Amino acid sequence: MTEVKVKEFWRWKEYNWHDENKDWKGAETITAGVDVGSVSSQVVIMVDGELYAYSNMRTGSDSPDSARNAMNWALEDTGMALDDIHYIVGTGYGRVNVPFANRAITEIACHARGGNYMYGPSVRTILDMGGQDCKAIRCDERGKVTNFLMNDKCAAGTGRGMEVFADLLAVSIEDVGDLSLDVEEEPEPVSSTCVVFAKSEATSLLREGWSKKKVLAAYCSAMAHRVVSLLDRIGVEEDFAITGGIAKNSGVIKRLEGELKINSLKSKHDTQIAGALGGALFAKSLAEKQRKKGA
Amino acid sequence: MITAGIDMGAKIIKVLLIKDGEVLVKTQEVAGFEPLEAAEKAFDNAVSQAGVTREDIKYIFATGAGRSAVPFANDTITEVSASAKGVLFSHxxxxxxxxxxxxxxxxxxxxxxxxxxxxxxxxxxxxxxxxxxxxxxxxxxxxxxxxxxxxxxxxxxxxxxxxxxxxxxxxxxxxxxxxxxxxxxxxxxxxxxxxxxxxxxxxxxxxxxxxxxxxxxxxxxxxxxxxxxxxxxxxxPKDAEYVGALGAALVAGERGKK
Amino acid sequence: MKANYGYMDGSGEYFITIDTDLCIDCDHHGCVDACPEKLFEIITDDYDDEVSAIKEDHRKKIKYDCAACKPAGDRPPLPCAEACTPGAITHSW
The missing domain is CATH 3.30.420.40 (ATPase, nucleotide binding domain)
Structure with missing residues (x-):
């Protein structure tokens, strides 16, 4: 039988939000982006090109169900129904399995477009550190992709890699960043890139008497270094922004910014919704195109 | 002439002694957290099991991931060369x-x-x-x-x-x-x-x-x-885990002849 | 757009880059037939352009899929890059 874990340290909070001051009923165009990632799913609803509601949930074993649940949660207490939305774009790993989507668009294009909205048109480089992949994207002032890569083959540099470490050290994933910064001296980074080998390395370090914080510092800095070498392939041009779950991990971000000698832009929005937001923006253009054709 | 091969693997350390092209003895130890101590122990065991002394061994060659860390080895060879040599000895x-x-x-x-x-x-x-x-x-x-x-x-x-x-x-x-x-x-x-x-x-x-x-x-x-x-x-090959150590011992033997 | 397909892992960096700005005007897409492992396909991308891409199920293992064209000894020219007359295809390894 599979062992039941008492506590899973990598769990993070799920949430939804909507703008209570906005009345959507008289809106001309309501669109949505649904980002079904391998670990988390987000829905963003936009009313006439403005952010109206969003949700962020853990992806279940079934993509269509995850998409439906995230959508229902975003719609909660808004009075809006699925039928009120004019155009829906699916994106992310499970984009072709969003049953109510009008079109699927890759997460690369959606992140660039969403990043352009969240951080403004000056953003030229977006790094998205997701649950099971890491994307590096260069884009122009309209949020169109000019150069990209996606690393989803290897767990190093992804949220999953960090979860493995959080679990190994029995530390909550949300605390990893702050704990890793609470060290007197910055240790040498963990030398193995591969998560499997890095785990054995960490075990030996603990046995040598390293504190958990020091091991976390060594791993966060290894992850930052790893992401810098990925970014080298596309080249970093300012302004620079970081999205995805790991953008919330100060331990990785501070070290990454230090190594690049560049500060990343901050956004008032949750960075995890960038993909879904881009989807909703694509949906708006597509809805307008469709309307023109129909007229 | 007796020569020795030490294979400093990531998990297990293997030692093998040969005398004039014949395998005398093979020993192994888990590398653990003190691989050098493990190497020392495996080597001592091999020497005593063969009924010889350390001085009887003309050349000691090390191979494997940690090969450069063995203080009592005369030289090192890469894992690639050691395996090929070791395998072709029997096959x-x-x-x-x-x-x-x-x-x-x-x-x-x-x-x-x-x-x-x-x-x-x-x-x-x-x-x-x-x-x-x-x-x-x-x-x-x-x-x-x-x-x-x-x-x-x-x-x-x-x-x-x-x-x-x-x-x-x-x-x-x-x-x-x-x-x-x-x-x-x-x-x-x-x-x-x-x-x-x-x-x-x-x-x-x-x-x-x-x-x-x-x-x-x-x-x-x-x-x-x-x-x-x-x-x-x-x-x-039989004793497949020892081919690296065997290869190292064979190359050490070739060096001894020169 | 420079589309980098492939990955980086502990053992190295394995990317095939397709410069779609060069690829877009190609009338033959010779890469599709030239690749012995059939890694290439023609797609309509997110901006509705018809360009070559590496098939999705190969992107996580191109190091292995491309191994036949990259022997450990002397390496002949890569068939995909040779067939690509606009010069849009490059390999990182």
Whole structure:
């Protein structure tokens, strides 16, 4: 039988939000982006090109169900129904399995477009550190992709890699960043890139008497270094922004910014919704195109 | 003349003594956290089991990942050269040596003297090494020994999508949840790693005879998957884990003759 | 757009880059037939351009899929890059 874990340290909070001051009923165009990632799913609803509601949930074993649940949660207490939305774009790993989507668009294009909205048109480089992949994207002032890569083959540099470490050290994933910064001296980074080998390395370090914080510092800095070498392939041009779950991990971000000698832009929005937001923006253009054709 | 070979593997340290082309004794120790102490111990045991003294040993050659750290070795040779030399000692017809250890996979093309002509390596990534199988047997909660055996009873071919050991672990867990028989999962795992090893071997060419050494050579499930992938029956030398140490001892012997 | 297909893992960096700005005007897409492993396909991308891409199920294993064209000894020219007359295809390894 599979062992039941008492506590899973990598769990993070799920949430939804909507703008209570906005009345959507008289809106001309309501669109949505649904980002079904391998670990988390987000829905963003936009009313006439403005952010109206969003949700962020853990992806279940079934993509269509995850998409439906995230959508229902975003719609909660808004009075809006699925039928009120004019155009829906699916994106992310499970984009072709969003049953109510009008079109699927890759997460690369959606992140660039969403990043352009969240951080403004000056953003030229977006790094998205997701649950099971890491994307590096260069884009122009309209949020169109000019150069990209996606690393989803290897767990190093992804949220999953960090979860493995959080679990190994029995530390909550949300605390990893702050704990890793609470060290007197910055240790040498963990030398193995591969998560499997890095785990054995960490075990030996603990046995040598390293504190958990020091091991976390060594791993966060290894992850930052790893992401810098990925970014080298596309080249970093300012302004620079970081999205995805790991953008919330100060331990990785501070070290990454230090190594690049560049500060990343901050956004008032949750960075995890960038993909879904881009989807909703694509949906708006597509809805307008469709309307023109129909007229 | 007596010479010694020490193979400083990542997990196990092996020592082998030869006298005029005949193997005298073989010993091994778990590397643990003090690999040098383990090497010292394995070497002392070998010397005493052979009934000789340290002074009787003319040359000591080290190989393996930690080869440069052995203070009492006279010289070092690479794992690639050591394996080819060691395998051809007992199997002179071999021209391709595949070695899959816990942390590395290698393919070596050699001539009739065991001289290396070409080689390809996969390192620093668990996807192409024995650690991949170990991680999957843990995820499946089947002991490694059994994991290799049950794989042979499966007649199904289930593809595995994940390459990375971390992602593959989640895939194995989902397969378990979907009530896939453990034997079929084991076979899928062995087929997956074997296919990666096969494409590495293709880079040096599949020239007969082909030998397989390293820890994974004792896993019958992997050997079966590899044979199917290569379309060649591989030779697994007896005492496959000692070929590195044997190769090092043989090269030390050649040095002694010069 | 420079589309980098492939990955980076502990063992190295394996990317095939397709410069779609060069690829877009190609009338033959010779890469599709030239690749012995059939890694290439023609797609309509997110901006509705018809360009070559690496098939999705190969992107995580191109190091292995491309192994046949990259022997450990002397390496002949890559068939995909040779067939690509606009010069849009490059390999990182």
């Amino acid at each position: 002179p017809s071999v021209r391709t040596v595949i070695e899959v250890g816990a942390e590395e996979g290698r393919a070596v093309k050699c001539d009739e003297n065991g001289k290396v002509q070409d080689f390809a390596i996969n390192e620093k990534c668990a996807a192409g090494a024995g650690s991949f199988t170990e991680a999957m047997s843990r995820a499946l909660e089947v002991p490694l020994e059994e994991f290799g055996k049950i794989s042979l009873t499966s007649e199904k071919s289930i593809p595995m999508n994940a390459q990375c050991a971390v992602f593959a672990e989640s895939e194995v867990v989902s397969l378990v949840h979907a009530k896939t028989p453990k034997a079929d999962i084991a076979k899928a795992v062995h087929d997956a790693i074997a296919s990666r090893i096969v494409s590495m071997v293709r880079r040096v060419g599949i020239n007969k005879d082909v030998a397989l050494v390293g820890g994974v050579s004792r896993n019958p499930g992997f050997v079966d998957s590899l044979n199917r992938g290569l379309e060649v029956e591989v030779i697994v």
